[in-house]
Amino acid sequence: QKEVEQDPGPLSVPEGAIVSLNCTYSNSAFQYFMWYRQYSRKGPELLMYTYSSGNKEDGRFTAQVDKSSKYISLFIRDSQPSDSATYLCAMTLMEYGNKLVFGAGTILRVKS
Amino acid sequence: DTAVSQTPKYLVTQMGNDKSIKCEQNLGHDTMYWYKQDSKKFLKIMFSYNNKELIINETVPNRFSPKSPDKAHLNLHINSLELGDSAVYFCASSHGVSSSYEQYFGPGTRLTVT
Numbered sequence: 001q002k003e004v005e006q007d008p009g010p011l012s013v014p015e016g017a018i019v020s021l022n023c024t025y026s027n028s029a030f031q032y033f034m035w036y037r038q039y040s041r042k043g044p045e046l047l048m049y050t051y052s053s054g055n056k057e058d059g060r061f062t063a064q065v066d067k068s069s070k071y072i073s074l075f076i077r078d079s080q081p082s083d084s085a086t087y088l089c090a091m092t093l094m095e096y097g098n099k100l101v102f103g104a105g106t107i108l109r110v111k112s
Numbered sequence: 113d114t115a116v117s118q119t120p121k122y123l124v125t126q127m128g129n130d131k132s133i134k135c136e137q138n139l140g141h142d143t144m145y146w147y148k149q150d151s152k153k154f155l156k157i158m159f160s161y162n163n164k165e166l167i168i169n170e171t172v173p174n175r176f177s178p179k180s181p182d183k184a185h186l187n188l189h190i191n192s193l194e195l196g197d198s199a200v201y202f203c204a205s206s207h208g209v210s211s212s213y214e215q216y217f218g219p220g221t222r223l224t225v226t
Contacts, residue, residue, distance in 0.1 A: 008153070032213040043116070043202050043217030044155065086153055092213060099168050100212060102155040 003027055006089055006103030015112045019076040023089035023103045026070065030091040030101075033065050035074045038086045038105065047087075048074070079110045115139050116218035118203050124224045125193055133188045133221045135203030143167075143212065144186040145204040146178060149220070155202070161186055162209050190223075198225045 006023045013019055021035075032051055036044035048063045050056045050072075056063045062075040072091075076083055089103040116137045125131055137144065145168070146158040160168035161180040175191040186203060200222050204215040 034213050038153075041220075043204075043219050045217065046214055049213045088153075088155060090213075094210070094213070098212070099157040099160070099170070100215065105153045105155075107153075 001026060002104075003101050004089060004091060004103040007106055008104050010107035010109055012109045012111065013079055015079060015081060015110055017079050017110070019074075019079050019083070019108060019110075021074040021076075021087050021089075021106050021108070023072050023091075024070055025072075025091060025101075027091075027093075027101075028067070028070060029093050031094050032092050033063070033072045034090040034092075034100070035061075035063055036088040036090060036102075038088060040085075044088055076108075079108075081110050081112045084108055084110050116203055116205055116216050118201075118218040118221050120221060121219060122222050122224075124226065126226055127193055127195060129193050130189070130191045131193060131223070132190070133201055133203075133223075135186045135188075135218055137184055137203075137205040137216070137218075139205055139207075139216060141205040141216070142183055142208045143206045144180065144183075145206075145215065146186065146188050147202040147204060147217075149200045149202060151199070159186075159188075160212075167209065193223075193225045195225050198223055 034049040035047040038044040053067045060077045064073045086105040088105040090100045143162045159178040200220045203218040
């Protein structure tokens with residue numbers, strides 16, 4: 001079993017839809033939870049991060065962490081064609097020398 | 113100004129050759145990373161340096177050797193290239209180890225071994 005599981009998709013939605021992207025994880029010690037966005041043939045870029053449990057909102061994006069269920073989500077409201085990308089969840093223990101563990105990424109396609 | 117740059121962007125080479133990939137960041141960050149992304153988009157850490165000190169060394173064949181001449185540069189040398197080394201290699205940096213959740217990635221080097 002992988003430490004972080006993420007459905008690779010692709011997920012195809014019409015413009016304006018609400019998108020829900022999810023990851024589950026097995027290591028209950030993870031403390032920081034991140035969402036990175038990767039456009040085709042580009043490097044990943046950090047969208048949002050959350051420390052421990054709870055919600056965080058940034059414009060059209062909302063990140064949720066449920067540590068009791070070991071489940072994190074990213075919601076995108078009013079999705080746009082420019083949101084079409086691969087979304088990677090990542091998490092870490094944040095101890096010295098500790099690494100980010102990434103999910104496999106979900107391919108999102110927003111159709112106009 | 114490019115924050116994290118990598119050279120070359122594309123590298124096509126034959127099995128058995130030795131090659132190097134270079135990375136530079138102009139963000140003033142202390143910590144740099146090398147990742148490998150395979151054909152299924154799975155991104156995996158290989159190495160990390162903090163202030164030129166190796167702090168993460170994942171289970172990677174010893175044909176791969178990182179070198180950090182200074183805080184702003186992290187190079188990756190690969191000996192005796194194999195078909196399975198074909199992937200996209202990303203360099204990244206963060207302000208420090210304590211902010212490793214916020215990493216800035218380079219554009220990647222697409223390595224094809226034939």
